[in-house]
Amino acid sequence: xxxxxxxxxxxxKIVLDFIQKNKKPVKAYSILSNVxxxxxxAPPQVYRALDKLIxxxxxxxxxxxxxxxxxxxxxxxxxHKTIFSICNxxxxxxxxxxxxxxxxxxxxxxxxxxxxxxxxxxxxxxxKSCKNKQIENTKx
Amino acid sequence: xxxxxxxxxxxxKIVLDFIQKNKKPVKAYSILSNVxxxxxxAPPQVYRALDKLIxxxxxxxxxxxxxxxxxxxxxxxxxHKTIFSICNxxxxxxxxxxxxxxxxxxxxxxxxxxxxxxxxxxxxxxxKSCKNKQIENTKx
DNA sequence: AAATTTTTGTTATATTATAACACTATACTC
DNA sequence: GAGTATAGTGTTATAATATAACAAAAATTT
Numbered sequence: 001x002x003x004x005x006x007x008x009x010x011x012x013k014i015v016l017d018f019i020q021k022n023k024k025p026v027k028a029y030s031i032l033s034n035v036x037x038x039x040x041x042a043p044p045q046v047y048r049a050l051d052k053l054i055x056x057x058x059x060x061x062x063x064x065x066x067x068x069x070x071x072x073x074x075x076x077x078x079x080h081k082t083i084f085s086i087c088n089x090x091x092x093x094x095x096x097x098x099x100x101x102x103x104x105x106x107x108x109x110x111x112x113x114x115x116x117x118x119x120x121x122x123x124x125x126x127x128k129s130c131k132n133k134q135i136e137n138t139k140x
Numbered sequence: 141x142x143x144x145x146x147x148x149x150x151x152x153k154i155v156l157d158f159i160q161k162n163k164k165p166v167k168a169y170s171i172l173s174n175v176x177x178x179x180x181x182a183p184p185q186v187y188r189a190l191d192k193l194i195x196x197x198x199x200x201x202x203x204x205x206x207x208x209x210x211x212x213x214x215x216x217x218x219x220h221k222t223i224f225s226i227c228n229x230x231x232x233x234x235x236x237x238x239x240x241x242x243x244x245x246x247x248x249x250x251x252x253x254x255x256x257x258x259x260x261x262x263x264x265x266x267x268k269s270c271k272n273k274q275i276e277n278t279k280x
Numbered sequence: 281a282a283a284t285t286t287t288t289g290t291t292a293t294a295t296t297a298t299a300a301c302a303c304t305a306t307a308c309t310c
Numbered sequence: 311g312a313g314t315a316t317a318g319t320g321t322t323a324t325a326a327t328a329t330a331a332c333a334a335a336a337a338t339t340t
Binding site: 026061064080085086094096098101104105108110112114115116117118119120121122123124126127128 | 151155183203204220224228234236241244245248250252254255256257258259261262263264265266268
């Protein structure tokens with residue numbers, strides 16, 4: 001049994017469960033207030049679970065939002081290699097699974113030839129649904 | 141005269157000047173404590189200057205560090221299109237200027253064909269100098 | 281010179297994250 | 311299976327990062 005298939009602890013399960021229930025990324029203190037009935041009382045309990053879940057790749061941190069989202073890529077074993085698209089309007093986040101882009105990033109070397117352990121890429125734009133709403137509004 | 145060549149305000153100059161003096165990215169409260177002698181007294185004054193400087197592309201925010209760094213790409217007119225390499229060990233940040241990678245990112249469309257206004261890409265690894273130090277240490 | 285926009289200065293407070301310490305549960309190893 | 315190492319828990323306090331809200335001054339536009 002490898003490290004990643006070890007079962008999660010109680011708090012880790014509670015936090016992961018809550019994050020997975022949400023379509024949008026969630027904030028640490030929102031997690032906290034939503035899991036207090038389950039016996040998690042204080043920020044460190046949430047942040048510790050978050051750290052572990054990130055480490056094992058079950059969730060990712062959306063850096064530009066200070067928020068956390070479940071990994072949508074099955075059997076993710078690549079924490080710290082993430083690509084997101086983020087809507088500037090509704091702040092919805094989708095994880096991008098694009099083999100060509102993965103390859104571009106994986107193969108990238110800087111001028112010194114440094115090999116990187118990880119990367120985080122966030123694209124910003126307006127999602128289809130928000131764009132449609134904007135068009136609707138200009139009609140009136 | 142276009143918008144970007146408008147001269148900076150007093151606080152904006154002070155903040156930009158401090159950021160440009162530093163090789164490494166600097167934190168907002170570090171900026172504050174270093175420019176208090178110049179008459180900037182409170183966080184909002186710093187954050188407002190930072191917002192403006194980011195907007196006009198003079199500096200960038202390093203999302204994973206909550207820090208700010210001067211743009212090294214001359215005549216940068218592309219705020220929100222940034223690529224950094226970050227050393228996990230010394231936390232030094234370099235802005236990457238790689239035409240091929242720029243093109244890859246510029247041309248990227250998601251499944252819905254969304255065109256993005258911007259992106260932020262952060263690569264994580266160990267810089268040459270830190271790698272050498274690690275090798276030194278294993279020798280003893 | 282009036283109106284608009286941008287910037288400033290200020291106080292207070294919101295939000296995000298970690299330090300430190302005592303304790304418990306689980307896994308490892310001999 | 312006893313001992314020991316490792317990971318997780320619960321708690322209090324506090325550090326670090328960022329913004330709201332308001333009044334006033336300066337710069338820019340018309």
